[in-house]
Amino acid sequence: MFTVNQRPYPINAFPPRICRAAEELIMNIQVTDIIAGTSCLTALSTALSPLVDWKHPLSGQIRPCALYQAITAASGDRKSAAEVALCRPLHDHDMEALEHEEDLKKKHRLATARWRALHKRALSQYARLMEAGDTAAAEAHLSAVEAQEPTLSPSPRLIHSDTTKLSMFEALEGDGMAMALLTDEGQTLLASTVMRHFGFLNNTWDGKRLLTLDRADHTHLIAKNSRLTISFMIQPDVLADFFAKRGAQVRASGFCARVLFSRSPSIHGLRPPQFSPPPVHLLPFHARLQELLAAYTRMLESGRMTRDIIEFDEQAKQLWLQIATKVETDLYPGLFLHDISDFGNKYLDIVGRIACLLHYFEADTASLPDDPEARVAAIGQISADTLGRAEQIAGWHLFEYKALFSPPLIRSPDELDADSVYSFLYRYIHAQGKDSVLKNYVRQYGGIRDSDRLNSALQILVGRQAVQINSVKQAWNKKAKEFIVLNPAYFNTFPIH
Structure with a gap:
């Protein structure tokens, strides 16, 4: 991970x-x-x-x-x-x-204590004014005091x-x-x-x-x-x-x-x-x-x-x-x-x-x-x-x-076959200094004998630009033989250890 x-x-x-x-x-x-x-x-x-x-x-x-x-x-x-x-x-x-906050808190505590005493007196005055029927004055005085309540910045x-x-x-x-x-x-x-x-x-x-x-x-x-x-x-x-x-x-x-x-x-x-x-x-x-x-x-x-x-x-x-x-x-x-x-x-x-x-x-x-x-x-x-x-x-x-x-890449069977063929080509062809090999040789000795599987794997390698497939017709044989031609630059870039 x-x-x-x-x-x-x-x-x-x-x-x-x-x-x-x-x-x-x-x-x-x-x-x-x-x-x-x-x-x-x-x-x-x-x-x-x-x-x-x-x-x-x-x-x-x-x-x-x-x-x-x-x-x-x-x-x-x-x-x-x-x-x-x-x-x-x-x-x-x-x-x-x-440091400033501590100083402000001390000042706020003192201001709050003074305001509470003032508010307590204002409540007493409020009660007396209300009893006397002076509602407007009572409300105005109490509101003025409550508006002065200290706030902490x-x-x-x-x-x-x-x-x-x-x-x-x-x-x-x-x-x-x-x-x-x-x-x-x-x-x-x-x-x-x-x-x-x-x-x-x-x-x-x-x-x-x-x-x-x-x-x-x-x-x-x-x-x-x-x-x-x-x-x-x-x-x-x-x-x-x-x-x-x-x-x-x-x-x-x-x-x-x-x-x-x-x-x-x-x-x-x-x-x-x-x-x-x-x-x-x-x-x-x-x-x-x-x-x-x-x-x-x-x-x-x-x-x-x-x-x-x-x-x-x-x-x-x-x-x-x-x-x-x-x-x-x-x-x-x-x-x-x-x-x-x-x-x-x-x-x-x-x-x-x-x-x-x-x-x-x-x-x-x-x-x-x-x-x-x-x-x-x-x-x-x-x-x-x-x-x-x-x-x-x-x-x-x-x-x-x-x-x-990102979840682990799930590789298809064809891609796994392509990796297997690439590994064979790298170790037994490229590493030996050769740049081509008969396709039939790879089918016989490369571990994938099924022709369809091998063809699918090779198509993937062609898509990666790792190899090319060339058909060569020889004079003594009417049927063309297929050769796998390696791309040296690709094999040098992606070695198999």
């Missing part, structure tokens, strides 16, 4: 500022390109999902840009170190937020590592709140109560406008327009065991189709000890993260949780249509996406999310006007180039999903 035979992660598909930061991680922390690339996506999703949405170029729906990721890697592969180095501004932001903290559904609702309660569930203890997350609520996780990924949780004390937690980023690392054997036990249920829920899976090969033994140089390209990446976090904090303080909504330009819309047509075609039975149609149906949404992240991260949002339309005009539209870059990244994860979840 976890055999690693991937293409390189498309680091170069990231815009230059992100690409250089990822390459510096690879060199300085000595991690795989997969860990570096997925860490960049985690940072972008965490910092940007509270600030921006995108408009679907065909349906016009407003979609979130938050991502879910699962990265398999061996223990000691330094994913945590890479993520800490890349996401340092996020962690610093949360440390400041926690939402915390700008983003990152959580261990949580429950209840605590997630508490973090997302309100309008437009965001959080990121990041952990390198994926086995703990998979065993937690959070992973029993796939409907909630799916709805949050989908950007459902209203999520509610009814509590036992008849109170309700309400999360509007919330955004959730998930990224967890897990050891391959642990994930394999999880899917062996619950894979059918988890995939049937639709959760897997929303996750970008990655398999990072171990590079233990390939990391020569070195003095880590000071960061260079991480610094501008960090500076941009700090700008985005400051924008989120200002948005919370203002109480106006409105996200920028960006669109695709005309060329990007045409490219989107081409990609969508190809995806729909590949969902047809027997084609590439048919056996992973769950992910295939989410693929374009994921492409759009990544395109939104890449575009907004590179946009100059430091001094945007307050007017929403003017802001969007200043940010600009997603280009076809950015969409193409996003598809390269999403396409890599598509192949990962195919490798993990």
